Amino acid sequence: MTPLSWSLGRGNDGSPRRRKEDIYPSHWPRPSSSVIGKAMFYYKLSSILVLLTSKVVSAAPLSHHGHSQIHWGPCDPSVVNDTSLSCGFLDVPLDYHNLSVGNAHLAIVKATATGERRGSVLFNPGGPGDSGVSDLGILKELLLQLTGGVYDIISWDPRGVGTLTIPGEIFCFESLEEYTTFFNGTIELTGIEETGNFTDPADVDALLAEAPTMEKQYEELGKRCLNSPTGRYLKYIGTAAAVRDLVSIANAIDGPDAPINYFGTSYGSLLGSWFVNMFPERVGRVIINGVPNPVTFATQKPSVYFARQLVSADTIYKAMLTGCALAGPSACPAALEGDGPLDIDAKFQALLKAAHDAARAGSSVTLTSGQIRGEYGSELHWMALAGQMYAPAGWARFMNETYAQLVQIVNGEAQGNSNGSLTRRSEDFFRHTQLLKRTASNGSPSYSIHAITCGDAIDLHGVTMEEQFKGIIDTTRNVSHMFGASWPAPDYLCGFWPVRSVERYQGPFSKKLANKIIVASNVYDPVTPLAGAEAIASQLGDDAVLVRQNGFGHTTLATVSTCTNDIFAAYMVNGTLPASNTLCEVDTDFALFSGVNTEDILAHLPSADV
DSSP, rough: OOOOOOOOOBBBSSSBBBOHHHHSSSOOOOHHHHTTTTTTTTGSSSSOOOOOOOEESOOOOOOOOOOSOOOOOOTTTTTTTTTTOEEEEEEEETTTTGGGEEEEEEEEEEOSSSSSSOOEEEEETTTTTTHHHHHHHHHHHHHHHHHTTTTEEEEEEEETTTTSSBBBOOOOOSSSHHHHHHHHHHHHHHHOOOGGGGTTTTHHHHHHHHHHHHHHHHHHHHHHHHSSSTTTGGGGHHHHHHHHHHHHHHHHOOOTTOOOEEEEHHHHHHHHHHHHSSSSGGGEEEESSSSOHHHHHSSSHHHHHHHHTTTHHHHHHHHHHHHHHHHHHHOOTTTTTOOOOHHHHHHHHHHHHHHHHHHHHTTOOOOOOHHHHHSSSOOOOTTSSHHHHHHHHGGIIIIIIIIHHHHHHHHHHHHOOOOHHHHHHHHHHHHHHHHHHBOOTTBBBBBBHHHHHHHHHHOOOOHHHHHHHHHHHHHHTOOOOOTTOOOOOGGGGGOOOOOOOOOEEOOOOOOOSOOEEEEEEEEOOSSSSSHHHHHHHHHHHHGGEEEEEESSSSSSGSOOHHHHHHHHHHHHHHOOOOOTTTEEOOOOTEEEETTTHHHHHHHHHOOSSS
C-alpha cells in the first residue's frame, strides 16, 4: 500500500528529477544495509513458542504508557546516512493489556523543525512493514515542506520492521536456498500463468490443480514462521499495537495531554484511521493519504478485500500506454507511428502470451508471464509491470528501457534461443527483481508484511486454496484483467497464518474527533482506490475533509500537485481546511513522458477494456 515514488523537484526538461531514492520506491527495500545490516541479530533471542488466543476489541482505552524520556543521539550509519537526523529508543509494553509479558524496544528517528518549533508530527510511510527510520532520511525535505517546517518530524520502525526495533523483521527461512527449495516447482516462484483474462480452460485447470500443493505449503509455512526465532512475537505485531506505540511515542515527546499530529501514507493511512478512532480525544492535525477502507479491511476476508483494491489498476495501465502513444516513437519507442494505447496493449498481450506459451510448452524459461506482471501489493518489483502502476514517474524509463529488454528475453525463450547473452539478461532481470525484496543478509525473504496483514485479519476458518484460486480467476475476469492474477500476495497467506494479534480494532470508525482531519487520495490509485478515502471521510462526517487529486499512482505523492501540497501545508501550519471534496490537478509541468503530462493523458484515455 505504500507510495512508490517521491517526486522531489524536476530536471531542466520539466521531467521529474530522479535520484536512486526516487527510482527505488519506498515499498521496496533498497538493496542496501538500511534493511539488512544487522539482519537476524535479534532473531536469536528466543525460540520459545507462545500460543494465545486473540482478543478483538471494539473500544480502546487510553494508553498511559511510554512517558519515559527518549535520549536522542546519532543514528546508526548502517541504517541512516543523514547526519542531521537524531535517533533514540523507547521501551513500550508488548501487550498493553498484559504488562507482565515484557516490553518491545522501538527505534525512533527525528528530523528537527527548520522554523520555530510548534510540536511534532509523527509519520508512518506505509507497507505495512516499511522502515520509518530509514525512509525519513529520504523523505525529510518533502515532509518538512508539507508541514511548513514548524514541526519536528518523528518516525519509527514499528514492531516487525528492521533490525533495530525489537521485535524486528520476521524471517521464516534460514537462507534463500532453503526458501527456494521449499517452494521449488510452485507458483510462489514463477507467478500464475494465464492469458485472455483467465478465459482459457487450460489455465483454469492448471491453477486449480496447484491448489492442494499450495495449501499444504502455506500450512507448513505458517508452522515454520511460528517455530522461527521470532515466532513468539507474532501475536504482538499488528496495527492496534502500532497505534498504541504511536501514542506512547507522542507522550514521551510532547506529553500525555498534547494533541497528536500525524501524517500517514498508504498502510500508514490505515494506521491513521485506526488511531483517530481509538484515540479520538488526542487527534491534532492529521493527514491520511492513499487510504484503504478500514471497514472492509476489518470485516472481510483479506483475499476478498485485496481483490476490491484493484478496481483502478487497469485504468492506470491504460494511462501509461496512453502516455507512450502520445509521446510517439521518438520519446517512447514501444509506440510505432500512428499507434494508439490499445495498439501498445496488443504488444504487451503478445509479450505475455509468448512467455506463457513458452512456459506451458515445458521450455526451461527464467522469465514467466507471472513474473513480468509482478507481485501486486506485496514486495513489488521495480522492473515488473505491477510496480509501474504505483509510480508514474517511472513510466518513461520502463517503456523506453525495461520493455525492450523484456521483449528480447521473451522472444529468445519463445524461439528456444540458447543465446548466452539472452540467458544472462533473463537471469539478471530475475536476480535484480529478487534484490528488491526485503531480505536478510543471507537472502532469506522477510515475512513482516504477512505478519502485520494477517495479524490484523479477521478469523478465518475453513478457507481453502481452491476457494482463493477461484476468487483470483473471478477477479481477473471482472475486476482487473491485467493484475487480478498477481501472485504471491500476503493476503492469500492469512487463511493459513498461525496467529492473530492479541488486539485488533474493528470499529466503530465514526468517532467524534477532537479536531478535523484531511483524507487525501488520487482519483486513480492502483491499490487504495478513491472509494476507500470516500468511505472513511463519510464515516467521520464533518470531522473529515476529502481532498482528491486528479492523477495516477499510489497516494498523491506519486506525482506533483502544488494545489494538494499547499493544502497540506496550510492545514498543518494554520489549521486552514479546504472545502470537502476539493479536486486538485497535477502540475502541468510534471512530465510523465517527454512533452506529455497527466492532463494530456486524462484527455485521451480510452474507454475500452484491455
